Amino acid sequence: MNHDKAYSRKNKVLLIYTGGTIGMGRNPMTGALEPLNFEHLIENLPEFAYLQTDIDTYQFTPPIDSSDMSLRRWAQLVRIITDNYNKYDGFVILHGTDTMAYTASALSFMLENLTKPVILTGSQLPIGQLRTDGKENLVTSIELASIKDEEGHAMVPEVCIYFNGRLLRGNRCTKQNADGFDAFNSFNYPHLCDAGVEFSFNKHYILKRDFTKPMIPHFAMDPNVVVFSLFPGIQQNIVRHVLEAPELRGIVLRSFGSGNAPQKPWLQQLLKEATRRGVTVVNISQCVAGSVKMGRYEASYQLKEAGIVTGYDSTVESAVAKLMFLQGHYTDCNVIRTLMNRNLCGEITK
Numbered sequence: 001m002n003h004d005k006a007y008s009r010k011n012k013v014l015l016i017y018t019g020g021t022i023g024m025g026r027n028p029m030t031g032a033l034e035p036l037n038f039e040h041l042i043e044n045l046p047e048f049a050y051l052q053t054d055i056d057t058y059q060f061t062p063p064i065d066s067s068d069m070s071l072r073r074w075a076q077l078v079r080i081i082t083d084n085y086n087k088y089d090g091f092v093i094l095h096g097t098d099t100m101a102y103t104a105s106a107l108s109f110m111l112e113n114l115t116k117p118v119i120l121t122g123s124q125l126p127i128g129q130l131r132t133d134g135k136e137n138l139v140t141s142i143e144l145a146s147i148k149d150e151e152g153h154a155m156v157p158e159v160c161i162y163f164n165g166r167l168l169r170g171n172r173c174t175k176q177n178a179d180g181f182d183a184f185n186s187f188n189y190p191h192l193c194d195a196g197v198e199f200s201f202n203k204h205y206i207l208k209r210d211f212t213k214p215m216i217p218h219f220a221m222d223p224n225v226v227v228f229s230l231f232p233g234i235q236q237n238i239v240r241h242v243l244e245a246p247e248l249r250g251i252v253l254r255s256f257g258s259g260n261a262p263q264k265p266w267l268q269q270l271l272k273e274a275t276r277r278g279v280t281v282v283n284i285s286q287c288v289a290g291s292v293k294m295g296r297y298e299a300s301y302q303l304k305e306a307g308i309v310t311g312y313d314s315t316v317e318s319a320v321a322k323l324m325f326l327q328g329h330y331t332d333c334n335v336i337r338t339l340m341n342r343n344l345c346g347e348i349t350k
């Protein structure tokens with residue numbers, strides 16, 4: 001496809017800087033990387049002036065390491081996007097890589113019927129360093145956030161992560177590499193676009209939106225969830241303490257392979273009691289690729305019997321965000337369980 005037409009009018013993108021390695025510099029006292037303000041980033045990016053797109057910026061004060069991302073800050077991002085929704089063609093969020101997949105997942109649920117691109121990106125090396133991956137990631141994300149299709153609609157009307165030449169669905173992403181430039185992958189879903197010399201869009205896999213509907217922002221998230229990984233030798237007393245925490249409303253249970261668990265009566269009993277108390281237990285696999293199929297083996301049949309819901313091929317990040325989102329909106333655990341089973345915005349394959 002020829003995008004020249006799409007650029008004939010200057011598109012507008014809002015660039016939101018939350019922090020992360022991309023804008024960091026070394027603290028001369030400690031030697032550790034710490035977030036610097038947006039001016040530092042722009043000074044190191046002369047290419048900014050040559051972009052074909054009009055860019056306005058918004059920065060978190062102070063910018064943060066994404067390890068400090070929080071539900072309040074997710075709501076802040078939703079507020080910024082909502083308040084500016086009609087003024088821009090798309091949004092780019094500069095974000096640390098460590099929790100980027102959580103934020104992308106959360107935003108995909110919080111921005112219902114999103115019809116514009118919201119692209120998260122960042123880098124493994126700060127923008128001031130010679131071999132930085134930040135420039136390409138940022139410049140390409142801005143281009144992707146402003147590209148339109150033949151009908152003038154956003155080409156990618158969904159929350160995505162762009163990194164190292166790949167545009168990925170946000171709620172399918174996992175950080176896979178702490179050092180390499182290929183920080184992210186979506187093991188259970190194809191890339192939405194590969195950015196080589198030209199953009200190669202996988203149109204078939206991009207969400208189909210109703211562009212006549214308004215975007216509905218959601219702000220409420222309930223953090224009373226836990227991620228709980230099974231392993232051989234897991235101890236009853238420790239599991240009991242976790243499952244009996246009074247505030248607990250949701251558990252992301254990371255099981256073995258296609259959804260299996262040790263066949264211990266006490267484990268089944270504790271899980272059954274938790275589901276009976278109204279806790280939603282979602283079964284996802286510890287494998288990065290593939291899907292849970294409860295009942296395929298005897299070792300997962302018992303989980304089904306205990307009232308556990310399948311998380312299909314969900315990432316852990318997406319399952320956590322979806323539980324927080326549903327718990328923030330519904331009190332009835334049956335509604336939460338039903339909706340956990342439903343594909344809300346491309347997060348699971350059913």
Ligand code: ASP
Binds near residue numbers: 021096
């Ligand atoms: N610790 C950094 C962060 O997540 C890592 C990064 O940006 O790559 O903010």
